[in-house]
Amino acid sequence: MTNTVTRSYKYRLYPNQTQQKALGDILWAACTLYNQALAYRKKRWQESRRGVTYYEQAAMWRQWRNEEPEENPLRVLNMTAGQQVLRRLDSAYRAFVKGQRGAPRFKRVDRFNSVTYKPGDGAAIQNGRLYVQNVGLVKVRWHRQLPGVVKNIVITGLNGRWHVCFQVEIEAVRPALHPGPxxxxxxxxxxxxxxxxxxxxxxPRHLAKAQARLRVLQRTVARRKQGGRNRRKAVRQLARQHERIANxxxxxxxxxxxxxxxxxxxxxxxxxxxxxxxxxxxxxxxxxxxxxxxxxxxxxxxxxxxxxxxxxxxxxxxxxxxxxxxxxxxxxxxxxxxxxxxxxxxxxxxxxxxxxxxxxxxxxxxxxxxxxxxxxxxxxxxx
Ligand SMILES: [Zn+2]
CATH class of the missing domain: 3.30.420 (Nucleotidyltransferase; domain 5)
Structure with missing residues (x-):
């Protein structure tokens, strides 16, 4: 008996400086779209107590993206990738309405760190690199083979580092019964x-060590002057350490x-x-x-x-x-x-x-x- 399961395969991306800037602009556009769509939902609810469907918002997005084609910063975001952003907001709203979660909140640009593409629509593997619309061909470190059929391509940028996550559908063979106790x-x-x-x-002991180092970094950040260069540096180190511990x-x-x-x-x-x-x-x-x-x-x-x-x-x-x-x-x-x-x-x-x-x-x-x-x-x- 076979059925399919979805798995994620994550690889490090090495965009050059220009590409990093372009990827940053895309995340910015995705975050802006999210907040703009959320603001519309809130406003409409306040004015008329009516909800907004995903499809209405998708139509809005089409409009926002196509207006002022020359200097519209939302245009760097692929149309379908923008729809994924709206779906994310829509499911956050559904969970909220069901009482499973609090009301969706506006996202900060520095916390909005992923965009999802459909393969072949704004992102694709080309000549061993990752093609991204409005960014170009980005270098990928293929540390392991990518099996199966790619369903989604998720690009993330966190603490100055970029990754791509391929959500892949693979055939799962039902294994034989486990013989163990x-x-x-x-x-x-x-x-x-x-x-x-x-x-x-x-x-492991190194996890405890990493946590001790985290506390040192937290104190360093607290001691640095607000808005200073050294503080920014310390904040970045702290974020890296959080990431390291999570890993x-x-x-x-x-x-x-x-x-x-x-x-x-x-x-x-x-x-x-x-x-x-x-x-x-x-x-x-x-x-x-x-x-x-x-x-x-x-x-x-x-x-x-x-x-x-x-x-x-x-x-x-x-x-x-x-x-x-x-x-x-x-x-x-x-x-x-x-x-x-x-x-x-x-x-x-x-x-x-x-x-x-x-x-x-x-x-x-x-x-x-x-x-x-x-x-x-x-x-x-x-x-
Ligand atoms: Zn007893």
């Missing part, structure tokens, strides 16, 4: 991950999830409400730092690719309950060891939680030896 995984603060088999996955964190989660998906057929995790956690002070920081959302997303697709699956279970009492006998053993967050007076079980608190999480997948009787258990029934219902 099941595991419960607890996502924590002390260890990034604790597994029901007693293993830990820790975030390191993503690398770490890629590695960690690849390992889990390779080893286990069913990976059981807690079904945590991320929105709730993010609004909840201290937990928010922890969840943010450990990159819980990224972990879940990466894990899900890697597990499916490997023929396994991810199961989410209720998080209630997973850390307080004894995985040996089921009794509640209350303990503060600072207590690292689970010590049960009822059955004598003694082990790391996070491993205890991971075992409870695995059990909650519903296939194991209380007190069973969980190591090496193969949870086959979890996979019987394809989704």
């Amino acid at each position: 099941a595991a419960g995984v607890d996502v924590g603060i002390h260890h990034a991950l604790a597994l029901s088999n007693g293993e830990f996955v820790d975030s 390191q964190r993503r690398d770490f989660w890629h590695k960690a999830t690849r390992k889990l998906a390779g080893e286990f057929s069913a990976i059981v995790i807690e079904d945590l409400d991320l929105n709730f956690m993010l609004q909840n002070g201290n937990l928010a920081r922890a969840a943010h730092d450990t990159g819980l959302g990224m972990f879940r997303d990466l894990l899900a697709y890697k597990a499916i690719e490997a023929g396994g699956e991810v199961v989410a279970v209720s998080p209630q009492n997973t850390s307080q309950m004894c995985s040996g006998c089921g009794c509640l053993v209350p303990k503060a967050l600072s207590v690292r060891i689970h010590q049960c007076d009822h059955c004598g079980l003694r082990l790391d608190r996070d491993v205890n939680a991971a075992r409870n999480i695995l059990k909650r997948a519903g296939t194991l009787p209380l007190g069973a030896n969980v190591d090496g258990y193969i949870v086959r029934s979890l996979r019987s219902s394809p989704s």
Whole structure:
């Protein structure tokens, strides 16, 4: 059985000075279009309490782009790429109307850093380079092969560096069922991950170092004079460091999830409400730092690719309950060891939680030896 999946392939771009300026102008035009379209929506709502459809805005865009052809700075933006900007605004509005998100806000030019093209319409691969309308042929570092059919070409500029991201459709072959055992995984603060088999996955030390460097840079920025050259330089260094940390964190989660998906057929995790956690002070920081959302997303697709699956279970009492006998053993967050007076079980608190999480997948009787258990029934219902 085959179906298609969408994947992103990102490559570094090396535009020359003139091309950098031209790409910057395109981002500026895209941001201006976004804000102009948003202003129109707000105005119309205030005046007549009527919404604006994407199609109305697409017609407006056509008009804005075609007026004063000589010195209209919006013209550098490709027509279809402009439509993508409006679609982005439209979906932000839909999410707002459904109550899933706050009202869309005006974007700052320095925060608006990507434009999406349809291949062959304003952007295309030509002679090993990336052709971009009004920019020319831009040098690309092809560090890996680009497979499949390109559906979208996204150009991003961040902190003076340019990338292209090809969104590609590839045939996915449904893999054979994963032969490995099941595991419960607890996502924590002390260890990034604790597994029901007693293993830990820790975030790398260089990430902590990078964060220490970040704090130094933050202090440097605070000390520099407003509007000065040195401050601008420090701000740029700080932005680079943020980017570096984000990259390191993503690398770490890629590695960690690849390992889990390779080893286990069913990976059981807690079904945590991320929105709730993010609004909840201290937990928010922890969840943010450990990159819980990224972990879940990466894990899900890697597990499916490997023929396994991810199961989410209720998080209630997973850390307080004894995985040996089921009794509640209350303990503060600072207590690292689970010590049960009822059955004598003694082990790391996070491993205890991971075992409870695995059990909650519903296939194991209380007190069973969980190591090496193969949870086959979890996979019987394809989704
Ligand atoms: Zn016990």
